[in-house]
Amino acid sequence: xxxxxxxxxxxxxxxxxxxxxxxxxxxxxxxxxxxxxxxxxxxxxxxxxxxxxxxxxxxxxxxxxxxxxxxxxxxxxxxxxxxxxxxxxxxxxxxxxxxxxxxxxxxxxxxxxxxxxxxxxxxxxxxxxxxxxxxxxxxxxxxxxxxxxxxxxxxxxxxxxxxxxxxxxxxxxxxxxxxxxxxxxxxxxxxxxxxxxxxxxxxxxxxxxxxxxxxxxxxxxxxxxxxxxxxxxxxxxxxxxxxxxxxxxxxxxxxxxxxxxxxx
Amino acid sequence: xxxxxxxxxxxxxxxxxxxxxxxxxxxxxxxxxxxxxxxxxxxxxxxxxxxxxxxxxxxxxxxxxxxxxxxxxxxxxxxxxxxxxxxxxxxxxxxxxxxxxxxxxxxxxxxxxxxxxxxxxxxxxxxxxxxxxxxxxxxxxxxxxxxxxxxxxxxxxxxxxxxxxxxxxxxxxxxxxxxxxxxxxxxxxxxxxxxxxxxxxxxxxxxxxxxxxxxxxxxxxxxxxxx
Amino acid sequence: xxxxxxxxxxxxxxxxxxxxxxxxxxxxxxxxxxxxxxxxxxxxxxxxxxxxxxxxxxxxxxxxxxxxxxxxxxxxxxxxxxxxxxxxxxxxxxxxxxxxxxxxxxxxxxxxxxxxxxxxxxxxxxxxxxxxxxxxxxxxxxxxxxxxxxxxxxxxxxxxxxxxxxxxxxxxxxxxxxxxxxxxxxxxxxxxxxxxxxxxxxxxxxxxxxxxxxxxxxxxxxxxxxxxxxxxxxxxxxxxxxxxxxxxxxxxxxxxxxxxxxxxxxxxxxxxxxxxxxxxxxxxxxxxxxxxxxxxxxxxxxxxxxxxxxxxxxxxxxxxxxxxxxxxxxxxxxxxxxxxxxxxxxxxxxxxxxxxxxxxxxxxxxxxxxxxxxxxxxxxxxxxxxxxxxxxxxxxxxxxxxxxxxxxxxxxxxxxxxxxxxxxxxxxxxxxxxxxxxxxxxxxxxxxxxxxxxxxxxxxxxxxxxxxx
Numbered sequence: 001x002x003x004x005x006x007x008x009x010x011x012x013x014x015x016x017x018x019x020x021x022x023x024x025x026x027x028x029x030x031x032x033x034x035x036x037x038x039x040x041x042x043x044x045x046x047x048x049x050x051x052x053x054x055x056x057x058x059x060x061x062x063x064x065x066x067x068x069x070x071x072x073x074x075x076x077x078x079x080x081x082x083x084x085x086x087x088x089x090x091x092x093x094x095x096x097x098x099x100x101x102x103x104x105x106x107x108x109x110x111x112x113x114x115x116x117x118x119x120x121x122x123x124x125x126x127x128x129x130x131x132x133x134x135x136x137x138x139x140x141x142x143x144x145x146x147x148x149x150x151x152x153x154x155x156x157x158x159x160x161x162x163x164x165x166x167x168x169x170x171x172x173x174x175x176x177x178x179x180x181x182x183x184x185x186x187x188x189x190x191x192x193x194x195x196x197x198x199x200x201x202x203x204x205x206x207x208x209x210x211x212x213x214x215x216x217x218x219x220x221x222x223x224x225x226x227x228x229x230x231x232x233x234x235x236x237x238x239x240x241x242x243x244x245x246x247x248x249x250x251x252x253x254x255x256x257x258x259x260x261x262x263x264x
Numbered sequence: 265x266x267x268x269x270x271x272x273x274x275x276x277x278x279x280x281x282x283x284x285x286x287x288x289x290x291x292x293x294x295x296x297x298x299x300x301x302x303x304x305x306x307x308x309x310x311x312x313x314x315x316x317x318x319x320x321x322x323x324x325x326x327x328x329x330x331x332x333x334x335x336x337x338x339x340x341x342x343x344x345x346x347x348x349x350x351x352x353x354x355x356x357x358x359x360x361x362x363x364x365x366x367x368x369x370x371x372x373x374x375x376x377x378x379x380x381x382x383x384x385x386x387x388x389x390x391x392x393x394x395x396x397x398x399x400x401x402x403x404x405x406x407x408x409x410x411x412x413x414x415x416x417x418x419x420x421x422x423x424x425x426x427x428x429x430x431x432x433x434x435x436x437x438x439x440x441x442x443x444x445x446x447x448x449x450x451x452x453x454x455x456x457x458x459x460x461x462x463x464x465x466x467x468x469x470x471x472x473x474x475x476x477x478x479x480x481x482x483x484x485x486x487x488x489x490x491x
Numbered sequence: 492x493x494x495x496x497x498x499x500x501x502x503x504x505x506x507x508x509x510x511x512x513x514x515x516x517x518x519x520x521x522x523x524x525x526x527x528x529x530x531x532x533x534x535x536x537x538x539x540x541x542x543x544x545x546x547x548x549x550x551x552x553x554x555x556x557x558x559x560x561x562x563x564x565x566x567x568x569x570x571x572x573x574x575x576x577x578x579x580x581x582x583x584x585x586x587x588x589x590x591x592x593x594x595x596x597x598x599x600x601x602x603x604x605x606x607x608x609x610x611x612x613x614x615x616x617x618x619x620x621x622x623x624x625x626x627x628x629x630x631x632x633x634x635x636x637x638x639x640x641x642x643x644x645x646x647x648x649x650x651x652x653x654x655x656x657x658x659x660x661x662x663x664x665x666x667x668x669x670x671x672x673x674x675x676x677x678x679x680x681x682x683x684x685x686x687x688x689x690x691x692x693x694x695x696x697x698x699x700x701x702x703x704x705x706x707x708x709x710x711x712x713x714x715x716x717x718x719x720x721x722x723x724x725x726x727x728x729x730x731x732x733x734x735x736x737x738x739x740x741x742x743x744x745x746x747x748x749x750x751x752x753x754x755x756x757x758x759x760x761x762x763x764x765x766x767x768x769x770x771x772x773x774x775x776x777x778x779x780x781x782x783x784x785x786x787x788x789x790x791x792x793x794x795x796x797x798x799x800x801x802x803x804x805x806x807x808x809x810x811x812x813x814x815x816x817x818x819x820x821x822x823x824x825x826x827x828x829x830x831x832x833x834x835x836x837x838x839x840x841x842x843x844x845x846x847x848x849x850x851x852x853x854x855x856x857x858x859x860x861x862x863x864x865x866x867x868x869x870x871x872x873x874x875x876x877x878x879x880x881x882x883x884x885x886x887x888x889x890x891x892x893x894x895x896x897x898x899x900x901x902x903x904x905x906x907x908x909x910x911x912x913x914x915x916x917x918x919x920x921x922x923x924x925x926x927x928x929x930x931x932x933x934x935x936x937x938x939x940x941x942x943x944x945x946x947x948x949x950x951x952x953x954x955x956x957x958x959x960x
Binding site: 269270271273274275277278279280281282286287291292295298299302303304305306308309310325328329363383384387402403404405410411412415416417419420421437438439442452453454455456457458459460461462463464465466467468469470471472473475477478479480481 | 515518519522523534535536539540543547553554555556557558559560561563568569574575576577581625626627628631644645646647649650651654674675677678679681682685686689690704705706707708714715716717719720723724734739740741742743745746748749756758759760761762763764765766767768769770771772773774775776777778786788792793795796797800
Binding site: 016020021022023024025026028029044046047048049050052054055056057058059060061063066067070147148151152178179180182183184185186187188189190191192193194195196197198199200201223224226227228230231251252254255256 | 816853878881900909929
């Protein structure tokens with residue numbers, strides 16, 4: 001790390017996210033490495049499961065509140081709560097405060113948690129003043145902006161800034177980077193035809209950049225895009241931006257084929 | 265249709281949603297005052313310019329929407345300017361002009377070839393000439409008002425619309441237009457029609473390809489008189 | 492018009508396969524969005540203007556009763572007549588009565604979404620009055636027997652070739668002899684076709700972008716000039732407007748005007764912004780003898796009395812649908828009624844019922860682009876979510892989704908049970924993924940695997956590995 005704020009060792013609660021926990025724990029460990037390198041003391045409380053978005057976006061307010069209360073209880077004593085996901089951090093930061101309009105106590109607790117919850121990359125750059133990472137990645141990458149991170153949290157140039165500091169890495173801008181990939185949680189299951197069209201358009205834009213690697217800050221987007229690339233037989237690597245920034249790219253990319261027939 | 269019934273029903277519905285009866289007497293005074301003495305909201309800095317800069321901005325903005333603009337140094341040049349415009353565009357020298365008294369000051373007799381009819385437009389008219397009450401530099405917009413000497417059909421029926429605008433009537437933002445109308449007009453100061461015109465008629469309805477002359481004029485020519 | 496929103500899924504599927512529509516949408520997706528961004532960039536005060544516009548509209552809605560009555564009184568002061576209509580039926584009948592009183596045979600129309608909302612055209616036709624759409628896009632859809640697919644660009648779903656074919660077919664009986672190729676030729680032909688209709692019309696019907704309370708003025712914002720020919724040539728001018736179009740003063744209108752065209756098409760200002768106050772005055776050489784304003788409620792006062800009140804700020808610019816990736820994939824007709832895109836998703840359930848329109852607020856990823864560009868900062872995703880809350884509470888959700896939510900909710904609140912369920916899920920997914928590490932057929936997730944593989948889980952959950960650290 002080039003900069004570690006002097007004397008600052010925040011106790012950070014890692015909000016792993018349900019998708020990272022189930023599908024790709026290495027993203028969680030990349031997040032831990034980045035945070036520890038920046039001087040944080042990281043804990044991942046075992047009581048966490050999910051931020052509650054599926055219930056929230058399905059209109060089930062009572063389940064959303066129940067989940068939110070658990071999350072608040074689990075995390076409210078940390079100095080900061082950090083998630084490798086714009087949509088989960090956005091849920092807590094942007095939506096939790098509005099969940100308890102009739103309950104002043106929970107409302108205050110939700111607001112307190114919201115004010116110290118962050119998406120991973122923007123936490124590093126905006127709160128811990130990290131300006132560069134110590135990593136290598138050979139090749140051309142392109143970056144997709146997850147909608148919640150972009151529009152709820154203002155995460156846009158922070159990941160690009162840190163990526164530029166990675167040795168030998170070239171960032172090529174994605175046309176329509178800010179257009180939704182079509183994941184949208186349950187949307188992609190409920191309206192598959194439209195979702196598949198949206199992700200196909202995204203894939204076409206990615207292919208047009210000639211980049212070898214696609215990065216983003218949300219595993220939902222990444223699984224969606226990787227899934228479409230794979231179905232179309234494309235070999236573009238898909239990774240979470242944390243993996244590249246943490247220099248942890250030894251494992252296979254998302255959906256990378258493990259077929260023993262692969263040459264080399 | 266029972267008009268009175270409708271008004272009462274809608275008011276009742278609205279007040280149910282607003283969770284109150286009629287506005288209180290105090291609020292009524294405030295709202296009435298707001299209407300009687302309208303305040304300017306934010307006016308873009310772009311409109312805050314010296315007179316010369318306003319004329320330049322107006323010209324630039326009008327030209328950017330495919331109006332043609334000619335600046336002439338004084339009133340004596342106007343009839344000639346029109347004659348040249350008609351010749352340059354292969355248009356006949358007949359046109360219909362508003363009976364507007366402000367157009368009487370131009371020396372039309374100096375261009376005897378111009379065949380001018382004063383009145384409203386009819387379908388056969390190819391060219392009309394009108395005066396603008398004001399111009400707004402902010403977006404190159406003309407303000408034309410209707411009255412007995414300013415029929416609005418002149419602004420829309422012919423394919424070619426020529427507008428004469430005095431440079432000292434080019435203001436910054438639209439608010440100055442409303443101020444002028446209020447100053448001149450009394451309690452019911454609004455003309456029957458106010459046309460804010462920015463460039464010639466256009467449409468993008470087919471493949472978003474812009475095409476001029478949809479139903480209104482194909483050409484808008486603005487002559488700015490600078491004296 | 493009869494809503495077909497309940498059929499959204501099938502209509503969307505059909506739209507995705509329509510070549511002509513998809514060609515038109517590809518062009519559309521990078522047209523207005525680019526222009527709007529450029530226009531906003533050219534106006535440094537754009538964000539401040541949006542804030543000012545929101546304040547004005549919010550204030551107006553909070554005092555809508557006062558401003559509406561003031562507007563109506565001023566209309567009558569200037570010699571116009573106001574008709575207060577609660578329902579579409581009342582509005583239609585009022586238009587008919589006005590037309591009949593002057594023995595009208597035809598009525599020219601400039602674009603009015605309210606006209607669509609109340610299904611005015613078929614009603615006039617049934618009663619022997621010919622409605623003539625004059626906005627080029629509306630003219631095209633009228634010829635095609637369709638309804639608009641966008642609130643400001645009605646024929647955005649058609650390619651030039653489709654329009655050329657349509658004109659060639661329909662204009663034959665009026666003397667047209669060849670199929671035209673170029674946009675300018677098509678526009679010129681439409682101009683010629685409609686010219687005499689403008690002149691012969693007995694009644695002209697317009698909408699209104701603004702109803703100015705201060706002066707009793709109605710305002711329309713157009714580009715073609717058809718709205719103006721519609722209102723100054725016939726003997727009668729009828730303005731159709733819903734009650735939330737009221738704005739207090741000319742200055743307030745100016746503020747909102749500054750964000751309207753820029754948000755809609757990226758223009759600095761529309762070609763024609765026309766303010767009309769009453770009928771012909773003494774000595775006027777042209778203008779209508781009668782000026783009527785039909786103020787329609789049609790559910791707006793109910794919306795005001797609900798948690799959807801903010802939707803009343805809408806100025807019908809179309810920016811939301813221009814930027815919506817869902818609209819951009821399927822076009823407007825899939826939504827099945829008058830208002831498509833994000834604002835359609837919020838308004839339509841109010842106007843045709845949630846059961847009929849339930850797909851509309853559901854078919855969104857909540858990407859937020861609509862709210863980002865809405866000049867009136869309407870929180871469209873939040874409002875769509877509120878409809879989903881109603882749906883959940885009213886038990887309109889399909890049973891399998893409700894069950895899925897109940898199960899998920901049970902596990903998510905019990906970390907111990909959740910961890911075990913994750914082990915099961917992970918094992919199952921890895922088995923399904925096989926050697927290649929990807930799943931091509933996912934039970935309970937067919938929607939995913941219809942067009943995507945599902946990458947198999949990496950192995951070991953995060954929490955398992957963390958505990959071992």
